[in-house]
Amino acid sequence: MSPEHPIYLEDKLEEIRGSGRLGYRSKSLPTWCPGCGYYSMTEGVTWALNEIGLRNEDVVIVSGIGCASRFPFFMETYGFHTLHGRTLPVATGIKVANDKLTVVVVGGDGDGFAIGGGHIPHVARRNVDITYLLFDNGIYGLTKGQVSPTSAIGFTTSTSPFENHDQPLNPLMMLLSYGASWVGQAYAGQPGHLAEMIRAAIKHRGFSYLHILSPCVTFDKTDRTYRNLDFSVRNLPEDHDHSNRLAAIREATKVDRPAVGLYYVENRPTLSDTLDEVMIRAGGKPAEQAGAG
Amino acid sequence: MTSIHTDVQIGICGSAGDGTIAVGDILKRAMARAGYRVIAFDEYPAEIRGFGKCVARTRITTEQVYSMKPKTDVLVSLNDAHAIPHAEEVRDFGAVIYDSAPITMIDEGWHISGHLNPGQLPYGLPMREISEQATGSSRSRNIVALGFVAGLYQLPRQAFIDAIAAKFQTKAAEVTQSNVAAFNAGYDNGAEIYRFDKVEVGPPARRTRVHDSTMMTGNAAVVRGCLDAGIETFFGYPITPATSIMERLAVEMPKHGARLLQTEDEISAISATVGAGFAGARAATATSGPGFALMSEMMGLGVMAEVPAVVFVSQRGGPSTGMPTKTEQADLNIAVFGGHGDAKRIVLAPTNVEGCWRCAGRAFEMAEAYQTPVVVLLDLYLSNRYETVVFPNKNPFVRDAWKRPTQDNANEPYRRFELTADGISPRAVPGDPHGIHTATGLEHNEFGRPNDLSAMHFQMTEKRHEKLNAALKHPGITIYKRFGDTGEVDVGLLAWGSTFGETLEAMLLARAEGIRCAAMKVVMLSPLPVKPIKRFLKDCKEVIVPELNYEGQFANLVSGAVGRDVIRFNRVTGKPMAVNEILDTIRSAAGKRKLRKSAA
Numbered sequence A: 001m002s003p004e005h006p007i008y009l010e011d012k013l014e015e016i017r018g019s020g021r022l023g024y025r026s027k028s029l030p031t032w033c034p035g036c037g038y039y040s041m042t043e044g045v046t047w048a049l050n051e052i053g054l055r056n057e058d059v060v061i062v063s064g065i066g067c068a069s070r071f072p073f074f075m076e077t078y079g080f081h082t083l084h085g086r087t088l089p090v091a092t093g094i095k096v097a098n099d100k101l102t103v104v105v106v107g108g109d110g111d112g113f114a115i116g117g118g119h120i121p122h123v124a125r126r127n128v129d130i131t132y133l134l135f136d137n138g139i140y141g142l143t144k145g146q147v148s149p150t151s152a153i154g155f156t157t158s159t160s161p162f163e164n165h166d167q168p169l170n171p172l173m174m175l176l177s178y179g180a181s182w183v184g185q186a187y188a189g190q191p192g193h194l195a196e197m198i199r200a201a202i203k204h205r206g207f208s209y210l211h212i213l214s215p216c217v218t219f220d221k222t223d224r225t226y227r228n229l230d231f232s233v234r235n236l237p238e239d240h241d242h243s244n245r246l247a248a249i250r251e252a253t254k255v256d257r258p259a260v261g262l263y264y265v266e267n268r269p270t271l272s273d274t275l276d277e278v279m280i281r282a283g284g285k286p287a288e289q290a291g292a293g
Numbered sequence B: 001m002t003s004i005h006t007d008v009q010i011g012i013c014g015s016a017g018d019g020t021i022a023v024g025d026i027l028k029r030a031m032a033r034a035g036y037r038v039i040a041f042d043e044y045p046a047e048i049r050g051f052g053k054c055v056a057r058t059r060i061t062t063e064q065v066y067s068m069k070p071k072t073d074v075l076v077s078l079n080d081a082h083a084i085p086h087a088e089e090v091r092d093f094g095a096v097i098y099d100s101a102p103i104t105m106i107d108e109g110w111h112i113s114g115h116l117n118p119g120q121l122p123y124g125l126p127m128r129e130i131s132e133q134a135t136g137s138s139r140s141r142n143i144v145a146l147g148f149v150a151g152l153y154q155l156p157r158q159a160f161i162d163a164i165a166a167k168f169q170t171k172a173a174e175v176t177q178s179n180v181a182a183f184n185a186g187y188d189n190g191a192e193i194y195r196f197d198k199v200e201v202g203p204p205a206r207r208t209r210v211h212d213s214t215m216m217t218g219n220a221a222v223v224r225g226c227l228d229a230g231i232e233t234f235f236g237y238p239i240t241p242a243t244s245i246m247e248r249l250a251v252e253m254p255k256h257g258a259r260l261l262q263t264e265d266e267i268s269a270i271s272a273t274v275g276a277g278f279a280g281a282r283a284a285t286a287t288s289g290p291g292f293a294l295m296s297e298m299m300g301l302g303v304m305a306e307v308p309a310v311v312f313v314s315q316r317g318g319p320s321t322g323m324p325t326k327t328e329q330a331d332l333n334i335a336v337f338g339g340h341g342d343a344k345r346i347v348l349a350p351t352n353v354e355g356c357w358r359c360a361g362r363a364f365e366m367a368e369a370y371q372t373p374v375v376v377l378l379d380l381y382l383s384n385r386y387e388t389v390v391f392p393n394k395n396p397f398v399r400d401a402w403k404r405p406t407q408d409n410a411n412e413p414y415r416r417f418e419l420t421a422d423g424i425s426p427r428a429v430p431g432d433p434h435g436i437h438t439a440t441g442l443e444h445n446e447f448g449r450p451n452d453l454s455a456m457h458f459q460m461t462e463k464r465h466e467k468l469n470a471a472l473k474h475p476g477i478t479i480y481k482r483f484g485d486t487g488e489v490d491v492g493l494l495a496w497g498s499t500f501g502e503t504l505e506a507m508l509l510a511r512a513e514g515i516r517c518a519a520m521k522v523v524m525l526s527p528l529p530v531k532p533i534k535r536f537l538k539d540c541k542e543v544i545v546p547e548l549n550y551e552g553q554f555a556n557l558v559s560g561a562v563g564r565d566v567i568r569f570n571r572v573t574g575k576p577m578a579v580n581e582i583l584d585t586i587r588s589a590a591g592k593r594k595l596r597k598s599a600a
């Protein structure tokens, strides 16, 4: 996407101001290291919220603990910066309490797949209508560079000084087999595509999981770098059938050439639908929900 | 004839296959229907199947009481081998009823009749034969025995027949008919017999209508409290003895438009509860010790982010998996202090079934009003025991009990954690355009932005602590109360949770013996009502703190707060405190005073 004419700062600022996107940004500037893949998150989420036209007060961003999880502070929406690994159950609670809210969950690979790994299958199978943006840098950024469950074999970190020997997880395969109703992958080095994927993920009714490959420029100089990812990341094949779970799993196994795009989507009842069904069976009727008054 | 003040305790003992718990259930329901007050607690084996020992104890009174009596008046044995060790519980001139023609041969020495003390009065009844004659089967010998007791003491027959009909409502009509026939056969036998024990049952206090009082367990009262308080979401993970809270709510909540979810573990349960609280819902979870231990970290987030959440914890024997079907009061420490950091929260410990309802309802108000997690601490004994409860006609619980932001400063950025005089900040929830903020577990400033400057951490820590003091004056709940003699006393008892029932009973018995004594219950364990406790202790020459844990967790809490040591009376038997053991302790404390006095 090389620009045809030079970009001038003033024009760019004008464009951003005019877009309405800034309305979703808080007065706090992001505190990430310069060059961190996470900057694509503010870009992508503000763009997506603006495109969809959601009201600030109807959006809740839930995060765990980690560099990625700092995100809610940079946003002018409701936010809950929770505990390491507990984003998904907190988000479930928010959604159960008030269906009308758009709940976006943000976290890192350690947050999601190490300490919080036990919660993922359950939000997936219940199809809780939330969006999970998992920023995978293959390392623990906030605690200054330790090995993570998605670190590559051979990766040397402060707690794997003699290289990592544990096989990394394959999050996409896990989510596909857990029954997530929307599974996609994006790359922080392609912010335009990432933003579009975020929009699609939020718009999906049900649990959407977006895996985002994101370099930690400070603690990973060798493995998940922009240079390596620029080289290895590919698009899903044009003819990929995203209604075919097995085809999606097949694509997810190609870990050396990670593909970005929508792997799988299906429509099925969400947790809210199920809970409403339970109410009807019990002879009750859905009441006014929290925060409505 | 002056009307007799009824106070009769009936124990039924048999094996799991004898229908022991079932007849105990009919007995207490019938007596509650007839307008008596009832407290009942069953003991049964931990195994789901098998022939382990069951004991169903029911105390029937004119006025509500909150513990079992030290001695049983009537013991019914459906299985002598199991009942023999319980024979000594029967008081002098009490009755022991047993099967005089049991179905199997009983070895020499295993007849309960050979194990009675002089003064305990045996009634041998051919239960099996009567059952066979009345119903064609020996299966109803438990109902025959129940009928016999009812006939012997001339208990209201119709109330029993109604209770039997209610119990077998879902079964075929013949089942009720045959059970009523067995009951009547037993009743007629009892009514005809010449009675020589000294057990008296008078009429109920006033002609109470059937539904003036409701008989329920502590857990059922918690459920009613939740519903009366307008619970909107519940997240839980099954664990004895808290499970029945979730099971009942699962039936009731959807009828009221409320949502319940069984989560993957307790971490998820408390996380979702805090999430729902953040979103503005009345949210609760329920667990026991092992689950509560898993919740510690998230409880801390609730404190830090000032999110309302209600957590019911029913204690069982610990540590670890411990004794899932036995009672204990050893989770006071984790309830009051559990978790890292200065994470003070509100802890309520009801002392009886009515209190379970009240604490449940008020817990939601408090969580909202003071923006904090509230723990309601029960124990297995309180969760599972039955009492008759009279509820007020009007639901007393207040909805929407929290301070919201006003429109006055709509143009200024919203201070979610504004430092106010009472420490309580106006709270907005998602959906409110004027209250946008991010809540965090990081130390933060008034806007909720991360901030770890010394002054800020001090101010915020102070706020989180001091705002809870208002809970000590929360309307509509008794957080402490003194009973017994007023003014100076020789012995004072300080108790919490279910053990207060036995403590009160022992104190009253000691007073009847002429010992000057008083008892105080403390319902709010955090923040602790230190001043009233101090005032009470000042009046007491000796102070006894009875509790079901090893070291005296409440004694530690109190003596730390008031700077005075107390007599610790601790039991870890897995059973409710025995009234006569507390009584003995009172006697010896009172005696010690006398000795000291005479020595001086």
Ligand SMILES: Cc1ncc(C[n+]2csc(CCOP(=O)(O)OP(=O)(O)O)c2C)c(N)n1
Residues within 6 Å of the ligand: A065, A066, A067, A068, A069, A084, A107, A108, A109, A110, A111, A112, A135, A137, A139, A140, A141, A142, A143, A148
């Ligand atoms: C219960 C608990 N354990 C450990 C930590 C310390 N901790 C904070 S962030 C983190 C890992 C962060 O890695 P990741 O989730 O991948 O996020 P990133 O910083 O890479 O965005 C750890 C171990 C914590 N905050 N809480």
Ligand code: SF4
Residues within 6 Å of the ligand: A031, A032, A033, A035, A036, A037, A038, A067, A068, A137, A141, A142, A215, A216, A217, A218, A219
């Ligand atoms: S440490 Fe790594 S992940 Fe964290 S902000 Fe810096 S570059 Fe990003």
Ligand SMILES: [Mg+2]
Residues within 6 Å of the ligand: A066, A108, A109, A110, A135, A136, A137, A138, A139, A140, A141, A148
């Ligand atoms: Mg990471």
